[in-house]
Amino acid sequence: MRETSHPSAARYRRASFLTSAHNLRQLPPDEGLEVAFAGRSNAGKSSAINLITGQRQLARTSKQPGRTQQIMFFRLDDERRLVDLPGYGFARVPLKVKRHWEQTLPRFLQGRESLQGVILVMDVRHPLAAADRQFIEWCGQAGLPLHILLTKADKLSRGAGVRQLREVASQLDERIGIQLFSSHEGEGLETVFEVLDRWLRYRRAEGPEKKRPRPNQGEG
Ligand SMILES: Nc1nc2c(ncn2[C@@H]2O[C@H](COP(=O)(O)OP(=O)(O)O)[C@@H](O)[C@H]2O)c(=O)[nH]1
Ligand SMILES: [Mg+2]
Numbered sequence: 001m002r003e004t005s006h007p008s009a010a011r012y013r014r015a016s017f018l019t020s021a022h023n024l025r026q027l028p029p030d031e032g033l034e035v036a037f038a039g040r041s042n043a044g045k046s047s048a049i050n051l052i053t054g055q056r057q058l059a060r061t062s063k064q065p066g067r068t069q070q071i072m073f074f075r076l077d078d079e080r081r082l083v084d085l086p087g088y089g090f091a092r093v094p095l096k097v098k099r100h101w102e103q104t105l106p107r108f109l110q111g112r113e114s115l116q117g118v119i120l121v122m123d124v125r126h127p128l129a130a131a132d133r134q135f136i137e138w139c140g141q142a143g144l145p146l147h148i149l150l151t152k153a154d155k156l157s158r159g160a161g162v163r164q165l166r167e168v169a170s171q172l173d174e175r176i177g178i179q180l181f182s183s184h185e186g187e188g189l190e191t192v193f194e195v196l197d198r199w200l201r202y203r204r205a206e207g208p209e210k211k212r213p214r215p216n217q218g219e220g
Contacts, residue, residue: 039121089131
């Protein structure tokens, strides 16, 4: 995993497991600010979360798609959390489980006050499946800002990646952010930090050379 020296990286490296929820009654208190990660099983969501937080094992990367069936909460600080939503669209998931999340996810997106935005992860080679379009629609109905990571960009040539980016963007509402990303090569990580910083209302991170002395001032 690539190390990053981005000034925001330290904020996300602090992420630690808080709790998990299988239904809306088990959610932690709806206070402060959250950003959720979503995507089809195997899209590369866990890998993206691990890269962003600089932790190999935080969101367990799995070769067995469909295993994550909890909403996972990671604490950044007293006010801020990252949320890992269950991977969707996996055909071999039992129908009962599928139904459960088809009801629970839109309710979570709609009702969760602290949720500031959603990072949607799609494999750059297989974007906008029916389940992705469904999820994008739920976010639209909930009035939630969306930012899309077209991940595994390392699997395509530069030119093919950029063509795919334009093609997918042309099919979406122009308010939706979208970028190429690679968890393996670290491509696009800085842009994700900027989106997370904005949604989580962190002040602009400054490199050590620019930092002015400010006693008694923490982040936030
Ligand atoms: N080449 C490449 N493979 C990736 C990338 N991100 C994830 N993968 C691979 O895709 C598979 C699924 O990744 P995972 O993060 O577990 O997907 P999730 O089910 O969405 O959480 C794993 O074999 C990963 O190693 C990437 O950026 N590039
Ligand atoms: Mg996963």
